[in-house]
Amino acid sequence: MQNGYPTLGLLIDGAWKKESGSGEAVLNPATEREIAWLPHATETDLEAAIDSAERGFRVWRATSAADRANILRQAARLMADRREAIAITITLEQGKPLGEARLEVDRVVETFDWYAAEATRAQGRIYPIRGAGIRPRTIPEPVGIVLALTPWNFPAFMPARKLAPALAAGCSVILKAAEETPGSAVAIVRALEDAGLPRGVVNLVFGVPAVVSSTILASPKVRKVSFTGSVPVGAEIARLASANLQKCTLELGGHSPVIVFDDVDLVEVAKQTAAFKFRNAGQVCIAPNRFYLHERIYDRFVEEMCGLARKVKLGDGTDTATTMGPMANARRIGAMEKVMQQSREAGAEILHGGERAANRGYFWQPTVVTGLKDDDTPMQEEIFGPIAPLAKFSDTDEVIARANGTRYGLAAYVFSNATATASRVVEQLEAGTVCVNVLAPAFADVPMGGKKESGYGYEGGREGLDEFFSVKTVNTQTV
Ligand code: NAD
Numbered sequence: 001m002q003n004g005y006p007t008l009g010l011l012i013d014g015a016w017k018k019e020s021g022s023g024e025a026v027l028n029p030a031t032e033r034e035i036a037w038l039p040h041a042t043e044t045d046l047e048a049a050i051d052s053a054e055r056g057f058r059v060w061r062a063t064s065a066a067d068r069a070n071i072l073r074q075a076a077r078l079m080a081d082r083r084e085a086i087a088i089t090i091t092l093e094q095g096k097p098l099g100e101a102r103l104e105v106d107r108v109v110e111t112f113d114w115y116a117a118e119a120t121r122a123q124g125r126i127y128p129i130r131g132a133g134i135r136p137r138t139i140p141e142p143v144g145i146v147l148a149l150t151p152w153n154f155p156a157f158m159p160a161r162k163l164a165p166a167l168a169a170g171c172s173v174i175l176k177a178a179e180e181t182p183g184s185a186v187a188i189v190r191a192l193e194d195a196g197l198p199r200g201v202v203n204l205v206f207g208v209p210a211v212v213s214s215t216i217l218a219s220p221k222v223r224k225v226s227f228t229g230s231v232p233v234g235a236e237i238a239r240l241a242s243a244n245l246q247k248c249t250l251e252l253g254g255h256s257p258v259i260v261f262d263d264v265d266l267v268e269v270a271k272q273t274a275a276f277k278f279r280n281a282g283q284v285c286i287a288p289n290r291f292y293l294h295e296r297i298y299d300r301f302v303e304e305m306c307g308l309a310r311k312v313k314l315g316d317g318t319d320t321a322t323t324m325g326p327m328a329n330a331r332r333i334g335a336m337e338k339v340m341q342q343s344r345e346a347g348a349e350i351l352h353g354g355e356r357a358a359n360r361g362y363f364w365q366p367t368v369v370t371g372l373k374d375d376d377t378p379m380q381e382e383i384f385g386p387i388a389p390l391a392k393f394s395d396t397d398e399v400i401a402r403a404n405g406t407r408y409g410l411a412a413y414v415f416s417n418a419t420a421t422a423s424r425v426v427e428q429l430e431a432g433t434v435c436v437n438v439l440a441p442a443f444a445d446v447p448m449g450g451k452k453e454s455g456y457g458y459e460g461g462r463e464g465l466d467e468f469f470s471v472k473t474v475n476t477q478t479v
Pocket residue numbers: 149150151152153177178179209210211213214228229230231233236251252253254284285331382383384
């Protein structure tokens with residue numbers, strides 16, 4: 001067990017269960033050493049979580065929006081007070097540098113604060129009276145018990161993106177956070193508990209993901225599922241939810257194109273895009289993934305990117321000198337090896353990196369690749385790691401078509417100082433988020449969602465809250 005890492009457990013009906021017949025080791029990806037043991041929920045635990053969430057829902061939906069907001073705000077304060085401890089937990093279990101982990105905690109706090117306020121602004125509408133004296137109005141009602149399934153790349157922020165709006169809306173939640181990174185979810189749930197969240201409003205479970213999701217979604221008491229992860233798993237969740245017609249929000253993968261025209265400060269653009277590309281070792285769904293560089297700046301941009309990749313300081317996230325930590329788990333190393341094999345087979349040139357680094361820990365070198373064609377797999381499938389394929393373009397319409405030429409549609413980036421060019425590209429890109437001359441993260445008050453196979457529904461903003469409401473229409477005879 002490692003110092004600074006919380007004791008793990010399942011929270012079922014207000015009681016922490018720390019032992020179970022089955023479970024798994026949680027590893028520090030920088031050392032591959034075990035830092036804790038995670039108990040798995042049994043089928044009985046999962047049934048108990050559903051029953052508890054049903055009772056919790058009755059209590060929580062009857063709690064005034066102002067009281068719900070106070071608890072969420074208090075939880076945010078506690079998380080802010082515990083910022084350093086949560087950040088260390090994130091780094092120990094996920095690998096990212098401590099500075100990035102601290103910023104992640106800040107965004108968690110911002111998310112709970114923002115949805116606390118939004119809880120009190122959930123309003124319906126009153127419509128004009130009809131001829132027969134009928135007055136229609138609508139009431140937003142919490143949709144019911146929510147199953148929240150979160151991944152390991154942002155182990156604190158991903159649970160916050162689902163818990164905060166669901167709780168603000170008055171739903172109860174069964175959270176299954178990623179088994180690789182359970183400590184951050186435990187810390188968030190503890191803060192909610194300490195802030196006075198009633199028993200059963202949040203249950204936290206871990207287990208074999210497919211067993212947990214199929215068992216919980218088999219219950220018609222559960223009315224909503226919100227999942228963040230890969231496209232194939234998202235499709236499986238949608239299939240499971242279809243049996244009971246549970247509402248779905250799916251935040252799935254991306255393969256974000258970066259289009260750089262020849263009228264920009266390329267040194268600055270390379271600096272910004274490299275920083276975002278190698279942030280969290282590339283394990284960000286909106287990470288810049290495919291670079292399309294205008295032919296007039298291509299050679300210089302490639303040189304800049306290689307220089308920036310060379311400057312990356314790979315290491316343990318707890319070391320202050322580290323700028324890029326390890327990949328989050330062993331599967332990512334296998335995935336990077338596959339991308340490199342596909343690249344080599346396609347005749348690509350590996351200008352920097354391309355290999356695992358160090359004998360211990362899941363470290364992957366920052367990698368720059370050129371010479372891939374549009375239909376080569378690394379240009380078509382999400383990379384989710386620190387590998388940057390760079391390609392050349394000459395014509396605006398051609399590059400828009402190439403940028404749109406995958407099954408994903410999550411984020412896209414365009415760099416140009418010509419307003420007409422940038423506007424034209426923005427209008428035509430098939431992406432849920434387009435950034436112009438900047439790479440921006442997700443904000444608490446702004447919706448984010450995918451197009452095409454990147455999923456449906458929204459997180460963030462008012463739209464993110466609406467995902468957890470169903471609207472009741474009431475027609476009243478007034479005269
Ligand atoms: P994966 O697809 O097996 O798992 C992704 C996440 O889904 C994990 O947290 C896992 O616990 C969960 N999961 C898997 N099967 C599930 C099931 N049947 N029911 C419920 N949850 C389930 O892949 P992985 O190796 O963990 O991650 C690799 C891929 O996942 C990446 O290539 C990327 O596409 C995707 N991913 C996306 C995001 C994102 O922010 N959109 C985050 C993490 C991973």
